[in-house]
Amino acid sequence: MSGHGHELTDEEAAAMFEPAGWEERYSGEETVWSGNPNPQLVAEISGLAPGTALDVGCGEGGDVIWLARQGWKVTGADFSANGLARAARHAEQAGVRDRTDWWQVDARAFAAGGRSYDLVTTHFLHPPDGGMVEVTGRLSEAVAPGGHLLVVGHAPSEVFTHLSASHRRAMFRAEELLPGLPGDFDVLVVEQRPRTVVRDGVSVDVHDSTLLARRRAD
Ligand SMILES: C[S@@+](CC[C@H](N)C(=O)[O-])C[C@H]1O[C@@H](n2cnc3c(N)ncnc32)[C@H](O)[C@@H]1O
DSSP states (O other): OOOSSSOOOHHHHHHHTSHHHHHHHTSSSSOSSOSOOOHHHHHHHTTSOOOEEEEETOTTSHHHHHHHHTTOEEEEEESOHHHHHHHHHHHHHTTOGGGEEEEEOOGGGOOOTTOOEEEEEEESOOOTTOOHHHHHHHHHTTEEEEEEEEEEEEOOOGGGTTSOHHHHHHOOOGGGGGGGSOTTEEEEEEEEEEEEEEETTEEEEEEEEEEEEEEOOO
């Protein structure tokens, strides 16, 4: 998966997932992601009435564009300027520019600052060495009363045993995030959802750790 031919040290792994690593990944000609929306987003959000949404770690904007097409007014957030520039270009090509805007921010320092959204979502944002409990707490501050928080990431798995220790510490199970959730949220989904992906031509079974919670309206 790393393509380095040796197990990465913690420092190398951390560098890959800090802003400079992501800027480099998003600087080439080729798109990094498929552009398709993430399956847990589609599964959980399709039935909701559209409103305002924030997608943190939005990458090239696949989920932002899907939400905008469903009628949401969406802010895509990421710490990578190159990623955000790509996402904005893709949103323009998809004809949803007027339903999208962009915010360069590090989720680990995220502060809602008075902004609130009917949906806050994040998929596969894995700070090196972990930190998603705190990120969950920070993102929950931006959820409007009655709104939803959806956090999805890779569950720890044998599939990842070849990765560095830092990578592996970045994986999480959905229930591990619960301490980050304020008391005025009701937990609707907390589970690891199986999914099959094709990597280098080989089918691999993975699990999406999925936390969906709703902030009580009063
Ligand atoms: C694995 S990609 C996932 C992109 C997109 N959510 C998707 O599922 O296709 C992770 C994204 O999160 C961004 N990211 C990673 N750590 C971040 C952080 N601490 N704050 C903001 N963005 C971050 C990266 O730049 C990258 O675009």
